[in-house]
Amino acid sequence: MSSIDLKATQSPHILVLGTGGTIAGLAKEPVGKPLEYQAGQVGIEGLLEQIQELIPGSLKLLSKQLANINSKDLSEALLTQLGSVVRTALEDSAVQGIVITHGTDTIEETGFFLQATCGKAAQQLGKRVVLTGAMLPSNASGADGPDNLLGAIRWASTPLENCPGGIYGVFSGKVCMARDLAKRHGTALGAPLMDSPSSPIGLINPSWLSGVKAVESAWHEDLPIPQAAQWPWVEILTSHAGARSETIDHWLASQVQGFVIAGSGMGGVHEAWKIPLAKALTMGIALIRTSRTGAGRTRPDIPEKDLEGSMAAGVLSAPRARIALQLAIYAAKQAHLVGKPLTWQDFFARIADLPEIR
Numbered sequence: 001m002s003s004i005d006l007k008a009t010q011s012p013h014i015l016v017l018g019t020g021g022t023i024a025g026l027a028k029e030p031v032g033k034p035l036e037y038q039a040g041q042v043g044i045e046g047l048l049e050q051i052q053e054l055i056p057g058s059l060k061l062l063s064k065q066l067a068n069i070n071s072k073d074l075s076e077a078l079l080t081q082l083g084s085v086v087r088t089a090l091e092d093s094a095v096q097g098i099v100i101t102h103g104t105d106t107i108e109e110t111g112f113f114l115q116a117t118c119g120k121a122a123q124q125l126g127k128r129v130v131l132t133g134a135m136l137p138s139n140a141s142g143a144d145g146p147d148n149l150l151g152a153i154r155w156a157s158t159p160l161e162n163c164p165g166g167i168y169g170v171f172s173g174k175v176c177m178a179r180d181l182a183k184r185h186g187t188a189l190g191a192p193l194m195d196s197p198s199s200p201i202g203l204i205n206p207s208w209l210s211g212v213k214a215v216e217s218a219w220h221e222d223l224p225i226p227q228a229a230q231w232p233w234v235e236i237l238t239s240h241a242g243a244r245s246e247t248i249d250h251w252l253a254s255q256v257q258g259f260v261i262a263g264s265g266m267g268g269v270h271e272a273w274k275i276p277l278a279k280a281l282t283m284g285i286a287l288i289r290t291s292r293t294g295a296g297r298t299r300p301d302i303p304e305k306d307l308e309g310s311m312a313a314g315v316l317s318a319p320r321a322r323i324a325l326q327l328a329i330y331a332a333k334q335a336h337l338v339g340k341p342l343t344w345q346d347f348f349a350r351i352a353d354l355p356e357i358r
């Protein structure tokens with residue numbers, strides 16, 4: 001039997017953090033209507049009890065409930081808390097690895113946030129932080145949560161000599177870098193949660209591994225984690241048929257600090273937005289352009305010349321570009337406080353230039 005021991009903080013263990021999601025969801029009629037459920041109902045200890053028999057007796061688990069929410073309601077305050085707990089746990093010599101259960105709706109944001117703020121620490125300390133979740137509530141027949149949680153624990157705890165520590169995601173028996181987690185389908189099980197090639201857990205595919213190593217070696221420094229009240233205000237605006245200049249004008253009257261434009265196709269921005277967006281830049285509002293398609297690279301000056309001072313998002317989707325821009329604005333502010341003349345563009349470029357895993 002494995003041990004789920006809340007007091008085992010001094011002995012080597014895997015830390016399992018619960019944040020909610022469908023994996024912790026309950027359906028009222030699990031047989032007939034499994035999709036009519038409430039996310040974030042079962043505590044992390046309850047989820048671990050479901051798989052207790054399958055965990056090797058030698059493995060100690062320590063669980064902590066950080067939140068129990070539907071991740072559509074993810075807040076920046078929770079990201080701050082999660083990032084801080086992960087950083088502290090990575091430094092703790094008793095923690096061998098970390099598993100995080102999370103809703104799939106915004107796992108894309110959290111995966112990217114942890115890569116940008118804790119990825120280097122995880123790599124240097126040789127530990128794996130593993131995000132997982134589920135598409136079916138915990139009481140549905142054929143629920144995918146138990147398998148995913150077991151897979152995540154396995155990936156966090158199995159020593160694999162040639163695979164670096166880092167921030168990963170596990171779904172349906174496969175592992176990817178957490179920065180590649182994304183929900184690209186509303187209801188399908190498993191596979192649509194990974195944006196890039198993955199590897200079966202325990203059977204590492206060499207081309208995936210070389211991609212992981214390339215990302216890890218290109219990432220030099222973790223970005224600072226904003227305190228809950230210090231996250232810059234950044235909005236995602238989608239360019240679409242019939243876009244109106246009034247939409248941007250409306251935002252210019254607010255305290256917004258940045259826009260991520262989810263453009264059409266290769267990142268096209270509606271002509272009606274060009275003049276108000278140029279005005280936004282003169283007001284000191286940061287501007288990033290990406291694609292609303294959710295895939296492919298957004299290149300500078302394609303399909304049209306970028307507005308002076310704005311940037312293309314590279315491989316970052318709109319939700320990831322938003323987190324990256326928030327962290328870049330915050331990092332630039334911190335750098336100025338210690339006399340380093342770095343801009344948000346300097347920090348954003350470092351993140352957007354990370355290699356893609358193909």
Ligand code: ASP
Pocket residue numbers: 020021022023039069070071072102103104105106133134135
């Ligand atoms: N709405 C749920 C959530 O993100 C969906 C899920 O977990 O799959 O919490």
